[in-house]
């Protein structure tokens with residue numbers, strides 16, 4: 001029984017870890033570091049436990065009288081417990097795990113790594129929770145029920161919450177945003193509180209968890225896409241240019257400068273104005289860097305000085321060559 005519980009408890013974490021690890025497509029993180037952060041996530045239940053005990057003792061009792069909340073005082077209690085206790089405490093603990101274990105590591109070398117490591121920590125945390133919950137089931141049927149519920153809801157939700165501050169960490173490390181980590185932590189805590197609150201309040205509220213999952217999934221997907229766009233390992237960084245034919249901001253696919261909107265060829269000029277493909281701000285051709293502080297996207301491939309990149313930018317008619325594959329330490333198979 002116990003062995004089966006542990007086995008079932010581990011599966012969702014492994015599956016979702018594999019699923020999200022694949023998103024880090026330009027420069028995958030070493031598997032041993034993913035494992036390290038996963039275990040840091042397991043250990044983050046320790047600060048969680050301490051902080052929840054303090055919350056329990058000084059702010060509000062954590063113990064819920066019943067699952068079915070009818071009285072307004074009960075509703076208020078679960079509201080306070082989830083929005084001000086469990087949500088912020090668990091998110092902060094997982095955040096600490098990533099901040100301490102990996103944030104300064106040189107392998108944290110792309111903005112998207114913030115989300116990837118946040119997911120690993122979230123899954124370490126969720127896996128321990130999964131095992132404990134499945135162990136508490138009365139029989140095998142109960143175990144399978146909890147397994148399925150936690151596979152698609154709680155485990156995935158932990159990923160979504162943590163992706164919010166993971167996004168901030170990824171932006172912060174590469175100086176591409178202000179106060180993003182705090183914003184991310186607040187959003188993650190709010191979503192975490194809301195998720196738990198809806199599930200506990202009543203059956204009608206619990207149904208709202210499904211659209212919440214869809215919204216959080218979309219938010220997470222958009223954040224991953226956004227961070228991947230900022231990756232210095234992107235094979236081709238394409239700038240936007242004004243198309244004189246259709247008057248739109250086009251993003252030609254290759255050196256032929258064919259407008260992707262009207263299909264006509266854009267005449268190349270050496271002093272052509274180019275725009276950031278991400279935020280559409282005019283690129284400074286001296287630095288080949290987007291001047292928007294929230295973005296700071298390099299339009300040149302990494303490994304070139306900005307002057308070289310600027311020259312390339314002109315010689316090649318806006319478009320860049322794929323960056324030379326950087327010699328990387330082969331990730332250890334873990």
Ligand SMILES: [Zn+2]
Nearest residue numbers: 243246259262
């Ligand atoms: Zn056009």
Ligand SMILES: [Zn+2]
Nearest residue numbers: 276279290295
């Ligand atoms: Zn930009």
